[in-house]
Amino acid sequence: AQTVTQSQPEMSVQEAETVTLSCTYDTSENNYYLFWYKQPPSRQMILVIRQEAYKQQNATENRFSVNFQKAAKSFSLKISDSQLGDTAMYFCAFMKHEGGGADGLTFGKGTHLIIQP
Amino acid sequence: DAEITQSPRHKITETGRQVTLACHQTWNHNNMFWYRQDLGHGLRLIHYSYGVQDTNKGEVSDGYSVSRSNTEDLPLTLESAASSQTSVYFCASSDPLVGEDTQYFGPGTRLTVL
Secondary structure, X not given: OOEEEOOOOEEEEEOOOOEEEOOEEEOOOOOEEEEEEEEOOOOOOEEEEEEEOOOOOOOEEOOEEEEXXXXXXXXEEEXXXXXXXXXXXXXXXXXXXXXHHOOOOEEOOOEEEEEEO | OOOEEEEOOEEEEOOOOOEEEEEEEOOOOOEEEEEEEEOXXXXXXXXXXXXXXXXXXXXXXXXXXXXXXXXXXXXEEEOOOOHHHOEEEEEEXXXXXXXXXXXXXXXXXXXXXX
8 A cells, every 4th residue: 555645734924935835655556646736725636737747857837746756755835926816725646557556546645735915 | 627525515404314415526437435523533435435336344333334326426324313423434436457556535525413
């Protein structure tokens, strides 16, 4: 079984600053995906970024990037030039690649990120 | 646009009643999932389905059942609701067979069991 750990229950930064959310995971799998989902107060789960474990290059989506360290089983999310709309819960999630991930996602407990004006 | 919807968005029920939460997706995805979200636990997998007539138990399946009679729908049934099942429920879908590994989520249903 996989476990995902987010060690920062809450973080607060000023608008326009850069912030890094940490995530570590434990698995014996070699092929897998990692995701960051954002959950704003609306409750909707929104995909932020995803990383395939076989890819060495870190994924980037506009202001969002990850630092994927496979050997260390670490998957941190960096948000550059943070904006008020980035205020949300952020969840790190793991999915096995075998079987197309049809056995679901394993989530961390989340980090509540607050962007201060 | 293709989407995934859940109904109702909010539900209050009493202990012991049977409750069914609906999930409908128009992406024609084969894989569908139900999760529950509780404070301090993130999201946890309840049941999932690879396709029509297929259902599988997840991490927290006790007290829940699902059935898949078509591609678009995966209703979640609480046979006899308990206070411990007060939670927010999310449905999701994906289809790796068409290159869609990422799971996309519905808006959630907040269920309160009194």
